[in-house]
Amino acid sequence: MRTPLHDWHAGHGARMVDFAGWDMPVQYTTITDEHAAVRTSAGLFDISHMGRLSFGGPGALDLIQHVFSNNAATMKDFQVRYGLVCNEQGGIRDDVLVYRWPYGWAMVVNASNRAKIVAWLEQHRGARDVQTVDQTEATCMIAVQGPKAVGLCRGLTEADPGQLAYYYAAPSRYRGKNCVVSRTGYTGEDGVEIMVGADLAVTLWEDLVARGARPCGLAARDTLRLEAAMPLYGHELGEEIDPFQAGLAWAVKLDKGDFLGRDALLKRKDDPTLRRRVGLALEGKRLAREGASVLKDGREVGKVTSGTFAPTVNKAIAMAYVDPALMEPGTALEVDVRGKAEPATVVPLPFYKRPKS
């Protein structure tokens, strides 16, 4: 599939790769340059491949509560909340953002899980009076991220993104058409995500470029989120991993009432046999890639789920799942990097935290 910005990317020197069935820009220039643009200025990402679902009808909240690990009932209008969709075994089917509007709800899901989540919602709708609409292909979604992102977007839409609190969103107008401006992101920086009709995608993108935002690809998005220790579905998250293992207990509200996976999560919560997500810092420059074994005294005690050279912190980092007894920061471990054990230390997450402005 192609986003409404596909031809713009291809025509502006982006290398395109398949991501979850979408032909997406992986980089325009170098990963480190694009990464640095987001950390120091403002970067632009086409995230139109992510699934955008809207919910209407009196049963919408009840359906969302049924599938969502966090508590949607305590959200204020215009608030955005992160949480998981779990299977009945407590494993993670997806990690999502839920939006509350005065007139309904919306959910942003991973591109790779869109069909699965749409089917899951239909499967569990029951007798609830709720209509879900998949708006992914009719709209686009553009993330503007970095210390200059919010200022750069000011005046573009009727709503001033500077007036939005973090994890709040506003329905607004862009060039006379409906849009949504959301103070959210996936880079560890301040910024906004803007959703507008597919017909205005290129116009909005070019407006943002003209204001100084630098087009970035998915490769930089990956190194940015990794430094910020944000989990990525298919790597840190999956059907066999529960939110407690992933360090996402804050997004699970076991006391909110029943929801899918809750019974299993109650049992898994303190299970000492389940591996936990940790951050690793490697001493050398050899990179620990996904799938590499984590070792302690020569014995496998875990697996790397993501690893890269982190441009901002300037070292080789990784996220891994390890035995819970070994998750304490400072624990000395090793990673098997192509047959050679490389020293690695458990470090607190995130690897990078943006300076307070």
Add this chain to the structure above:
Amino acid sequence: MDPKSLRYSESHEWASLDGGVCTVGVSQFAVDQLTDVVYIELPSVGDAVQAGKRFGTIESVKAVSDLYAPVDGEVVAVNDALTSDASPVSQDPYGKGWMVKIKAEPGATLDHLKTLEQYQQQIASEGH
């Protein structure tokens, strides 16, 4: 070195043979594809290498790739500076970015490798 005078392997190494010593690096195309090179692993002086077999590793933010020797022989010089700072490989792949010098077996040639023109045809057909 002048890219026109070099020979190239399908796996994107370049080679030049002078007085029985073969100098090896990677092509501009390879570094353009890799971008963001972070680490290079090279053999030691005295190591034996075999044509078509791995002699080192080049690692970028994106991926790790093996480096393949163009000829049989013994490593007689290594560009050790690259192991602490890999940037010359990206900035000057045919000059300061050279990687190893291999003392080739007597009578060795680079005839099995591609000319620049043949290599450019290969790149074009890879569709980048």
